[in-house]
Amino acid sequence: MSSGSNQPNRKPTINDVASQAGVSKKTVSRVINGSQGLSVTTRERVEQAILALGYVPNPQARALALGRNFAIVLLHDNPNAQTVQNFERGILDAIRHSELALMVRPVDRRSPAMLDDVAAFLQQQRPIGAIILPPISERDEIGALCRSMGVRFVRVGSAALDDDDHSVTSTDRIAVTEACRLLIAMGHRRIGFVRGPQGFRSAAERELGFHAAMEAAGLPVPPDYSAQGDYRFESGRSAGRLLLSLDPRPTAIFASNDEMAAGVMHAAFERNLQIPRDLSLVGFDDSPTATHVWPSLTTVRWPIRDMGVLAAEKLVGDFLPSRRFSSDFVHLPSELVERASIAPPPVA
Amino acid sequence: MSSGSNQPNRKPTINDVASQAGVSKKTVSRVINGSQGLSVTTRERVEQAILALGYVPNPQARALALGRNFAIVLLHDNPNAQTVQNFERGILDAIRHSELALMVRPVDRRSPAMLDDVAAFLQQQRPIGAIILPPISERDEIGALCRSMGVRFVRVGSAALDDDDHSVTSTDRIAVTEACRLLIAMGHRRIGFVRGPQGFRSAAERELGFHAAMEAAGLPVPPDYSAQGDYRFESGRSAGRLLLSLDPRPTAIFASNDEMAAGVMHAAFERNLQIPRDLSLVGFDDSPTATHVWPSLTTVRWPIRDMGVLAAEKLVGDFLPSRRFSSDFVHLPSELVERASIAPPPVA
DNA sequence: TCATGGATTGACACCGGTGTCAACGTGCGT
DNA sequence: ACGCACGTTGACACCGGTGTCAATCCATGA
Structure with a gap:
């Protein structure tokens, strides 16, 4: 098996196709790349050879x-x-x-x-x-x-x-505005916000969307109703503890992503608050977490x-x-x- | 700028290194690949040239x-x-x-x-x-x-x-056995099991670990205390509903992964059961979900x-x-x- | 009838590495 | 002083494609 026939079944190269079709390798290359100015008959001959041999161009050589x-x-x-x-x-x-x-x-x-x-x-x-x-x-x-x-x-x-x-x-900003509008339509007036990390465009956008909704509804956004987060679970929990210790405390919180929303949930449960009875919560991302937590999380799905x-x-x-x-x-x-x-x- | 100097700063190739060091490209190749049988002086000269030019081999050519x-x-x-x-x-x-x-x-x-x-x-x-x-x-x-x-x-x-x-x-099997032994040591006697999908080795291993613990403790495993799952959330919820409708119902459930464990949680909450007061729950994977759910999930961490x-x-x-x-x-x-x-x- | 030009095609070098094998210089034994 | 083996190095082909440019073919107009 080791000797005998020459290269039993190596991968066919452009040369094999060329000789099979009776043309130069350059012509085969033209067919592969769909170049202009090839006669129909030549192209067909080459295509047949390619099919017959099962030729696939070598990406390394092209590279x-x-x-x-x-x-x-x-x-x-x-x-x-x-x-x-x-x-x-x-x-x-x-x-x-x-x-x-x-x-x-x-x-x-x-x-x-x-x-x-x-x-x-x-x-x-x-x-x-x-x-x-x-x-x-x-x-x-x-x-x-x-x-x-x-x-x-x-x-x-x-x-x-x-x-x-x-x-x-x-369109993150619009979606966040929409979510907050829904909360407002439900009757919420004191809505807390958990920010994403500083310097992130996505975080800024989500915050802009939040403010747009609040402003449109003529609702105030006291500075202490916004808490800083960094998109991670722990930061959401801390932010939640902060927001929920306010008096009067927010009746709804928008967290800039689901992971932080899960953190806010923990903070709420720690205080024996029920969701959504005592606190409404919205996240962002529609991550697996959003469906896994109880109650399942209203969120914004990123496409x-x-x-x-x-x-x-x-x-x-x-x-x-x-x-x-x-x-x-x-x-x-x-x-x-x-x-x-x-x-x-x-x-x- | 477009004409004038020849190739202002193209990437140096093996040829550049070779002429810079005054050797053949093959020798440079030898240095790169750490071949045996090169004189120390040659090697050093080549290495200096490589450093001086900032030469990096081209992976495509090697490929x-x-x-x-x-x-x-x-x-x-x-x-x-x-x-x-x-x-x-x-x-x-x-x-x-x-x-x-x-x-x-x-x-x-x-x-x-x-x-x-x-x-x-x-x-x-x-x-x-x-x-x-x-x-x-x-x-x-x-x-x-x-x-x-x-x-x-x-x-x-x-x-x-x-x-x-x-x-x-x-060592999944051992870890599962350990987890179940812990449940047993806490006093649990009726432990339910949510299987992973059929034909998965990991699912079989986890189940073996579960049975090993139960057998070692001399506890029975009635067939209806094992429910089929497919590693997905929904299947965990279904399995949970099934197991929790048994009479007597299990006091603890081991789910073969965290996602299914989250599903079991939902099933428990649907029946107004509290975790861990009414039901103990263990998952597998230590996925983000395990920390995000409330209460946070005891689980097995895969290294x-x-x-x-x-x-x-x-x-x-x-x-x-x-x-x-x-x-x-x-x-x-x-x-x-x-x-x-x-x-x-x-x-x- | 022959020069002209566009459409097709091929020969050949090249991309930047590696394998093969021969050539070279050296130290050794005799 | 010579042949030899060995350690070191280089020349050259090759991997499998693409770019350049020249060669060929055929139809056209003068």
Whole structure:
């Protein structure tokens, strides 16, 4: 078995196809790349040979010749695994049946070497493009870096971060306003707010949405009804303890993400408050946690998977056999998901 | 700027290093790869040139020459995003400072074309190795596939799946036994069990651990005290409804993962049962959900990140500058995390 | 009838590494 | 002084594609 026949079944190369079809390898290359100016008969002959041999181009060779890897990178430093994975899924949905591969690259936003790491990575791997998730998508240097290295990029965010060709956003602010309007319509007047971490665009957007709703209803937002959080469970619990110790205490609280909302829940339960009887609660993200807690959490669903699809299509639409979104699409709607954690306020 | 100087600052190649050091490119290649039989002076000269130019080998060119991509793939079809991401993190910890890249490849276990997909992917990308997560790691065909394509692989599981060189496992069964022993020691006699999906090794292991504890204590396990689940929230809720409608009903329930445990919680709350006063509950995974629910869930922590490190080291230890585990390490301990969801049973 | 030009196609170098094998210089035994 | 083995190095082809440019073919107009 080891000797005898020459290379029993190695993968066919462009040369095999060329000789099988009786043309030069360059012509095969033209067929693969769908170049103009090939006679129909030649093209067909080559296509037949490709089919007959089951030929698939070697991505490594192309990468070397073109100085570009047929891959896109997902750059992220997102604490929420579910979010990242939904994005992955969306991107993979989009690039399925294409010749592209996905590489995932978590980075450390707190490291001073972060930009250098990214630069080295792009330099090494030479991907076609990068999709950058929040919060690091908010740093303009990353876009600049990609530009300077000739790597296409799309920044994902809660609000426009770049020109439309380079951003995909969801309508967070509007969705938050809508959620708060619902609370107000139910009769809530004292609504507390748990902020996301400072310096995050998404956090700012959610807060703007909150203030918009309150202002539109002519309701005051005393400073102590806003508590600082950092998107993590513990910070939500602390913020909740703070807000619930106020007098009069809020009858509803909007937390800037589900994890912090779960923390607020703990704070409420610690004080023997019932949800939603004594306190209405709204989160943001529609993470698994939102359905797992009791009562299940009213929240805002981020269209993450669709955003992944859209981001990928924006980035490498020219490589994809089909698209779901038109190319000038940018904003995807976040929507309110009503569950069991809200109710009219207790009659005072 | 566009004309004038020739290639202002392209990336240096092996040729640049070679001429800078006054040697042939092959010699540079030898230095890069740490080959034997180079004179010290030559090696030093080349190393200086490399440093001076800031040369980094081009992975695409190597991939072409060697017919191998300097990357490892994470193959998974795991419903739990957190689990997958923790694995990613572990793997990335291990391959940091190496020249390897990580590609993530989710697959669809239910698709009949799954194996073909994987084969095509490996054929295309030609990674050095693959790390395969449960549940697909339990399918022997994947190991066989990797073997036949010359791709190294490590299968991750809850019990030995292959020879030690190809598996990394956690001690799930022992940890479950320990958890149940704790319940028994608290005084519980009627303990319900929510099974994981059929055909999953991890599900079988957890069930074995449960039975081992019960048997050791001489406690019966009536068949209707075991309910079928599929690792998803909804199935946990259904199973919980079933178990809690029994008479006498169990005073404690072990759910084979946290998500199902959250479902059981919902079932308990629906019946106005309090946890842990009326029902003790234990989950498995230590997912974010376990800390977010109220009361927080006693669960078993899977050493996922460490398993990622170990799997990567097992797979490509020869490429890594340093290792954390010795090469014959295989089993990593899962450990019980005690939280607020268990207590002695109510006095009848 | 022959020059002209556009449409097709191929020859060849190149991308940046690695494998093979021969060539070189050195120290040794005789 | 010579042949030899060995340690060290380089020349060259090759991995499997793509870019450049020239060669070929055919139809057209003078």
